[in-house]
Amino acid sequence: MLRFANFSDYDAARQGTLRVIATVKPFQRNNNSSSAPRSLRVVALVAVLAIGLAACSGSGPQTALNPEGPVARTINDLWKLVFVMATVVFVIVQAAIIYAIVRFRARKGDDTEPVQLHGNTRLEIMWTIIPVVILAAIAYPIVKGIFDVRAVADGPEALQVQVTGHQWWWEFEYIDLVGEDGRTLVTANELYIPEDTDVNLIMTSADVIHSFWIPVLAGKRDVVPNRVTNLRIHADDATPADEPHPGQCAEYCGLAHADMRFKVHVRTAADFDTWVEGQLTPAAVPTEGTAADGFEAFNTCVACHNATVAGPDGVEDIGPVPTIQVDGVTFTSSLAPNLAHFGSRGTFGAGTFENNREHLAQWLANPSNLKPMRPELNNIAEGRILGMPNFNLSDEDIDSLITLLEGWK
Amino acid sequence: MAEAAAHRSHPTPAMYWGIALFLGVVTAIEIAVPSISALDPIKVPLLWMLAAVKFFTVVGFFMHLRYEKRLYKTLFLFGVFGVFPLFIVVLLSMDAL
């Protein structure tokens, strides 16, 4: 009864002349000839298991699994709940698959045919309803979680910070922290917040969509041109000076999206006040030495960079301070990071490079070497800045500029 | 044949003229509505309604959809009725309604 197709059958089939072709039960034939790479199977299955186990642990400074504040913790608790649910479903389904293929595999020499069962309505309704029930059970915590996490921190004790995303750096303006000269505190790429305090971020973008994300403190929220978005963050404890929480732009925003990072420093209330005071103090205009040469050279830079300095003529902004209006909110939207207190930052280039003389020298020698940018497309008049150009600075200028900037604590 | 059956109740040219007259009248009403200030509160739903009346009159009679197979109706009305909920939700979520 069982007949193997042979080459003449095949030829006949090709000619279209063979009208009746033997049925071959291929699994029986092929089982005999199969030479499965057995060890490979074991490797594959073990590897899958190992990776699955490793998935359960959070590690690294940017992990979402070790929250350092209540907002991230709410999210993490919800995640754990749903993850457990998913794991249970996963185990059940995979177990059923494995059971089915082991138990019901075709065995050698067994030629009987199975019962031709077309379905079982009751069973099918059951496995339609059970998932609905599971999902309905987690619906409430999810909706509650959404409203919890998205509650805007607009209480009186909350710190208000306006965030402007730029290609490819961040600008922060503390609208409630005003210096004696009436200027608000503006800084870039390193956000300082007091511990155990709600912070309300009021965000927009100067160019394309970015997304503000510090995994240990909160989920991300997009930063959209023409729109204002809000994010509440809250950190439990102060961070060591050299271990701020890392953050990252999470929405692809062009060339240097990867290098659009930032840091969040959490400080005790007292330390925070000290920091604020320092930042609100205008930078000094150096009058002698290398730093003074640097200030001279800095003339080129103020086409884009601002710094509030206290010079012979009193306190003044030496660079542009443009603003944009979005939905009735005024945002400072500078062309380039404010450098008045550059020396106090641990990193530069949007949280990407450690702030030291060596790196700065490389930066000033050719910024695009260190971080990909498109300064050739800049148009200062239209406020379109896509990176810092190379000014072909001399070694002396570089040296003196570094001295100036590192001195501006 | 299904086709023949469909043609049995087909409108006649006279009826087409009548429908066109009806459409013209509805259009006249439409144009008048914005200028009648008494109707202002219900202007928007009213205009949408009148447009819908014209829309389905043309579809039903001029395009014969009334007389066609269910298949065609389904194919087309999916599009017509699909588009509304989708974009109402889009506009709602963008605070534009």
Place this chain on the structure above:
Amino acid sequence: MSSQAAPVETHDHHDIRPIRKAAMWVFLGSECMFFGSMIATFLLYRNETGDGPGSEIFNIPFTSASSFVLLMSSLTMVLAHNAFEKRDARTTRIWLGATALLGTIFLAGQIFEFAEFVHEGLTLSTSSFGSAFYMLTGFHGAHVAIGVMMLMAMFYLSLDGRLYDDRGLNVELVGLYWHFVDIVWIVIFTVVYLLQV
């Protein structure tokens, strides 16, 4: 879906018109989404006029007249189809011509209107409102133009009696398309013009 009851058709060199009509209806369903997206865009930007002019520059009487013209072209179209079904080639031709003519008048009106608006300072790039307005009405106009071209092709074919209904392009299909373009305008006229004033 009571699929068991669905009519089963064999296709073997029987009437193939249903196949084409099905495809045409699907296509029109698809076009609903196309115009729906642009109408939604317009609704979104109806007030985003920036520094440029807004709906106050609309000339409702004028547009009403051209809307009426397009509406009546649906009548001539259906009359053409009716004559075609009765194998009355001459009448078919007359109504086809009339439809094409009305469509052309509508298009001329639209061109005139666009010229007027540009003159008043509303262009594609003036504001989001302008962008949305021109895109929506422009794509509609393009549909009308394609329709007119198809009508003229039909007209031409009818001259030497080549209007068969099993041809790829036949009077019925062109008619469906043409009515569709008309009903889209019914919506556009309401949403873009009447609702804004």
Place this chain on the structure above:
Amino acid sequence: MVLDTSKDLAPAEPTGIWSWITTVDHKRIGLMYGFTALVAFFVAGLEALLIRLQLTTANGTVLSADAYNQLFTMHGLTMLLVVVMPVGAAFMNYFIPLHIGARDVAFPRANAFSYWLFLFSTVMLLSSFVLGGAPDGGWFGYAPLSTQLEEYVRMDYYAIGAQLLGIASIMASANFIATVFTMRAPGMTLMRIPVFTWMAVVVSFLLIFSLPIFGVGLFQMFFDRNFGTQFFSGGGDPLLWQHLFWLFGHPEVYVLILPAMGIVSEIFPVFSRKPLFGYPFVVFSGIAIGFMGFGVWAHHMYTAGLGPVAEAGFGLATMMIAVPTGVKIFNWIGTMWGGKVSFELPMLFAIGFVSLFVIGGLSGVLHSVVPSDYQQHDSYFVVAHFHYVLFGGGVFGYVAGAYYWYPKWTGRFLDKKLGLWHFWLMLLGFNMTFAPMHILGLNGMPRRTYRYGEDLGWEFWNQVATVGSFIIGISFLLFAWNLIRSHKRGLPAGSDPWDGRTLEWSISSPPPVHNFDEIPVVEHVDDFWHRKYATDDDGRAVRMPDVSGGTISAETATGDDGSHEEEDMHMPSPSYYPIVAAGGIVTMGYGLVYVPGGWVVVGIGALISLWGVFGWSLEPVTRGGDHE
């Protein structure tokens, strides 16, 4: 290598390159779709390998940021629009007519046109690499980044290329819908259609209704870039693009998976020797997935600034898609239950599909939990999710289909030993590559980043992933070799090698040009099976007494030599106008990319397409007038 099969198709069929260019045979068009998609898969896979090389170490230096951004954009775009979608189209083209007992699709020339337009748009997209740079705005091209740099033509290639691919797809879908609804064999009611073809119908509807929305978005993007409109910038709102894109983009992901689900729904019954468990449930859950797929688009926008109410609504709606999907999963398992499961290659890949898709589906449900997604969005967790559904689901499913139907295409089996190596290597490599991405994503690694710092602790798992990706690469080299080799040297398969259930197995392999000598009259789901088997009192299948040595095939009834000269056997004649029209349109596309300078080219293209369209509509067609 698939192209070479020209010579092996039925003898009556013309051969030579010209016959392929002018073909309107749905089977050849299907093979061409498949071949093109396979080549594109290797291109996009190569792009992925470069991406993996760059990410192997922290601060990798294999690629520049600029190159990296082009590569991941093109990788995603190519994989989705040029690999998986067309592979689906390949199977649909080949098997819809065979499944419903038809001689061809409704509009054979429009079908050819769809293919050529797809092919040329693909070539156009890929050519951008050497003509000013490939698209680099991510596969979903978020505005205003995508409209920002008018200096580069890159995103113009995206706007035009995707538009043309969309037009090709809309035409193909309308074609499939018309085919299935109007050309079924007598007795082939809707509830007797094979599940694969059902899913093809759902997919066609999804495309018909979602692509126009994408098309409008792409026009707006193109106008913003070239004509100064303000759809997404100026007074415009960037979120409009996201809505338009995902209104298409989410249905699109079901477009990618449903045909694969259809394929495994064909495979499970055959290799379990049982009918599909709950055929109506499987069909209706597919339809339900299609409907629900239109209502959840904003789950890609949880972080974009919608209100919490909208987020909650979309979140819950998204989760609910797990229900119809689960129905399918359980029904597949139910099909194996109590069956005689044989581990032929198609079955192995199908089981792999189910198992891996469940992982990807569950991570999808984890995404749908809105607050969790605030953390996961745009991280490697998402990358892991969609590779599990697209590769673990989609690619496994389509590969299963290839092993299953290769005998039908060529008359020969794919080599089993090579196939086993392919399967196990692919399974290993796949999990090594993408499972670690869950971990990376939860540990904060953002996607679309060409480099990362060494202090973040991501190096180890990235290395595992890179090794894994090369293992996948090797497995596919084996597959390619298998496809080539078995075509000439594979074991002969005969017409019904798997003891199949559906009509395509009732005709010779490869099928004759006209598919069926006589249009079958259908009485059951799995009609062919019912011609071979009856059931005894216990419900067990019993082979019917052999009619003539082997199985009963549809041809048995006629018993003649296939030289049918009845009128209804005329097949549509070949035509080169579809390729001309498609060529003209793509020429216009190239011109548009380079406007205003390109207007001349647009004009030339318009003339060519007019020539194509006019020739097309005036051309006489054999079969009583073609349907276009």
